Amino acid sequence: MIKLTKWLMLVLLIMSLAFLFAGGKQEKKDAGVLKREMQDFSGRHVLVPEQPQRVIALNASNLDLYYAAGGTVIGRPTTVALSAELLEKIKEIPQVGETSSPNLENLVALKPDLVLGVDVAFHHALLPVLEKAGIPILLQALPDYPSVLRTITSYGTLTGNQDKAAESVARIEKQVQQAKKWCEGKPPVRVLVIWGSPESFSMALPTSFTGNLVAMLGATNISESQTPVTAKMSVVPLSLEYVAKENPDVILLITHGADERVNEKFKKELATHPAWKNMGAVKNQRVHKLPYSLFAVNPGTQVGTAVELLASLLYPEGKS
Amino acid sequence: MKAIGADPRSAFRNWMVVGGAMLLLLSILLGISTGAVQVGIGEILDSLRWTQLAGENQQIIYNIRIPRVMVGALVGINLALAGVILQGVLRNPLADPGIVGVTSGAGLAAMVVLILWPERTFIVPVVAFAGALAATGLVFLLSWQNGIHPLRLILAGVAVSAFFGGGMSALMVFHSDKVQGTVNWLAGGFQGRSWDHVRMIMPYTLLGLAGALYGSRYLTILNLGDDAAKGLGVPVERVRFFFIILAALLAASAVSVAGLLGFVGLIVPHLTRLLVGVDSEYMLPCAAAFGAILVVVADTAARVIFRPVEIPVGVLMAFLGAPFFLHLLRKGVRHK
Numbered sequence: 097m098i099k100l101t102k103w104l105m106l107v108l109l110i111m112s113l114a115f116l117f118a119g120g121k122q123e124k125k126d127a128g129v130l131k132r133e134m135q136d137f138s139g140r141h142v143l144v145p146e147q148p149q150r151v152i153a154l155n156a157s158n159l160d161l162y163y164a165a166g167g168t169v170i171g172r173p174t175t176v177a178l179s180a181e182l183l184e185k186i187k188e189i190p191q192v193g194e195t196s197s198p199n200l201e202n203l204v205a206l207k208p209d210l211v212l213g214v215d216v217a218f219h220h221a222l223l224p225v226l227e228k229a230g231i232p233i234l235l236q237a238l239p240d241y242p243s244v245l246r247t248i249t250s251y252g253t254l255t256g257n258q259d260k261a262a263e264s265v266a267r268i269e270k271q272v273q274q275a276k277k278w279c280e281g282k283p284p285v286r287v288l289v290i291w292g293s294p295e296s297f298s299m300a301l302p303t304s305f306t307g308n309l310v311a312m313l314g315a316t317n318i319s320e321s322q323t324p325v326t327a328k329m330s331v332v333p334l335s336l337e338y339v340a341k342e343n344p345d346v347i348l349l350i351t352h353g354a355d356e357r358v359n360e361k362f363k364k365e366l367a368t369h370p371a372w373k374n375m376g377a378v379k380n381q382r383v384h385k386l387p388y389s390l391f392a393v394n395p396g397t398q399v400g401t402a403v404e405l406l407a408s409l410l411y412p413e414g415k416s
Numbered sequence: 417m418k419a420i421g422a423d424p425r426s427a428f429r430n431w432m433v434v435g436g437a438m439l440l441l442l443s444i445l446l447g448i449s450t451g452a453v454q455v456g457i458g459e460i461l462d463s464l465r466w467t468q469l470a471g472e473n474q475q476i477i478y479n480i481r482i483p484r485v486m487v488g489a490l491v492g493i494n495l496a497l498a499g500v501i502l503q504g505v506l507r508n509p510l511a512d513p514g515i516v517g518v519t520s521g522a523g524l525a526a527m528v529v530l531i532l533w534p535e536r537t538f539i540v541p542v543v544a545f546a547g548a549l550a551a552t553g554l555v556f557l558l559s560w561q562n563g564i565h566p567l568r569l570i571l572a573g574v575a576v577s578a579f580f581g582g583g584m585s586a587l588m589v590f591h592s593d594k595v596q597g598t599v600n601w602l603a604g605g606f607q608g609r610s611w612d613h614v615r616m617i618m619p620y621t622l623l624g625l626a627g628a629l630y631g632s633r634y635l636t637i638l639n640l641g642d643d644a645a646k647g648l649g650v651p652v653e654r655v656r657f658f659f660i661i662l663a664a665l666l667a668a669s670a671v672s673v674a675g676l677l678g679f680v681g682l683i684v685p686h687l688t689r690l691l692v693g694v695d696s697e698y699m700l701p702c703a704a705a706f707g708a709i710l711v712v713v714a715d716t717a718a719r720v721i722f723r724p725v726e727i728p729v730g731v732l733m734a735f736l737g738a739p740f741f742l743h744l745l746r747k748g749v750r751h752k
Binding site: 194215 | 452453472479530534535537593594597719723724726728
């Protein structure tokens with residue numbers, strides 16, 4: 097019996113060694129059609145087709161931005177975090193799974209010539225396989241407002257529909273200009289942006305997306321003076337003492353889910369907790385829950401609408 | 417063959433070893449032949465021969481599915497062996513690879529990369545491996561006192577795990593917006609695993625199998641207790657040291673390519689013990705086979721049940737394995 101086991105193992109070892117060597121072979125893809133070199137957000141230089149015909153988007157904002165640049169995709173993420181209009185358009189397009197774990201087999205089977213992903217670990221994890229398959233992937237991130245416009249413009253060059261992209265950018269810029277004008281000349285308000293779930297609240301720093309929008313409108317983010325431990329942080333845990341000392345004029349709440357219960361729980365806590373109760377923002381009823389679709393996930397092409405909404409909350413009509 | 421006084425269960429156990437190997441082969445074939453995309457058997461065979469027509473199906477089979485199944489099987493083998501060894505050496509039924517600090521060390525190291533430098537995700541296996549070994553080294557240093565005492569090792573392991581766990585929690589709190597990127601890794605899974613990962617883990621699996629083959633006698637004797645083992649002429653301290661290092665290497669290599677897959681290392685040894693008894697000569701190969709089978713089957717199911725959406729394999733493994741384990745535990749396995 098022991099001999100048999102040893103034999104079995106020997107056979108297994110030889111087999112696995114054979115596999116090891118076989119795995120060393122790599123397919124040489126013809127790079128002739130890959131003409132354009134693009135740098136994605138993670139700093140990789142990627143050769144992409146001049147005008148990709150079969151694009152797959154792995155997340156909602158990339159899909160949204162690519163359509164805003166006049167493109168279409170052949171594969172899409174399993175998500176509903178898109179505008180109703182866009183959802184209707186992409187209804188028939190095959191799904192490739194959740195953004196956080198796209199199905200590689202489906203992905204490759206669709207024969208894409210470009211994949212649009214996010215600069216997050218779970219998409220970096222796809223690189224080894226996609227590179228072997230000769231499929232280029234651009235990993236994007238949208239940490240602030242300018243990056244949204246930049247991405248639309250660069251997608252415009254890919255779709256070959258620069259006019260459509262420019263039109264989308266112009267539409268957003270117009271909205272933002274109007275919002276900025278609305279805020280101009282009014283005394284700056286002090287804002288606290290809270291990012292949280294019912295059990296834990298964090299404070300959004302100016303480096304967060306919403307923090308960036310708030311700063312664009314000339315408001316003061318009370319977290320400004322907080323020094324983050326690393327430059328990559330965009331939220332810090334909320335310190336009630338700090339907030340009480342800073343006494344913000346407006347409190348904005350972003351929740352992880354579209355769940356209304358969080359809002360209620362939060363409002364209740366503000367109304368009953370002695371420290372919150374006496375804050376200017378709570379007394380003057382200037383505590384607002386920001387809509388999930390515009391602020392919890394990246395608003396993408398809706399960023400203009402998000403900025404307009406922020407402007408109206410920070411500087412409501414009649415208050416100067 | 418039949419010696420006088422041969423264990424009456426030996427026939428049954430021999431069958432378990434052979435059956436385990438067959439089942440493993442079957443589950444690997446199943447894993448390769450099923451997936452989110454249907455590929456015919458003919459094309460699967462073609463892709464193995466690496467013909468010139470390198471189509472998508474070839475990509476799917478050769479560069480996605482086979483490496484993934486292989487990594488799953490190897491991870492299953494490593495975790496199961498590590499579990500058997502640790503439970504045997506420490507004589508503690510709750511010992512799993514986490515106990516020597518492997519899980520927390522790898523977890524913290526991987527998380528630092530995943531959160532702070534997501535663009536460097538490709539170095540995660542190396543970093544996680546280093547983190548796992550660093551944590552194990554720390555546990556060793558803390559528990560060393562004229563040799564390794566099991567209880568001290570376990571307590572040092574708990575302390576080190578708590579320390580590294582604290583680091584992980586701190587990262588999660590201060591980067592709560594980026595936690596999403598780490599969840600997959602923390603849950604453990606095989607998505608996007610390629611031949612590189614197979615190559616990374618293979619040497620340790622070979623080492624582990626060889627070590628298990630060589631050391632199985634000692635492991636059985638260690639089970640009798642330190643005094644009895646010493647009486648039988650086993651250099652207890654040295655053997656224990658060797659085994660713990662081996663287990664740490666096995667677990668660290670598994671965790672570095674698969675993420676934090678718990679469960680296999682804890683449950684498979686018990687499952688094997690219920691089926692074949694405590695004789696390490698049988699237990700080690702059987703546990704290796706069962707571990708690989710469990711991971712490969714669970715990962716296959718995770719890929720296809722809700723295709724194209726994938727379920728984290730750790731979740732599925734717990735759902736498949738825990739009830740089966742409880743069933744065995746309640747029923748018991750009777751040997752004639």
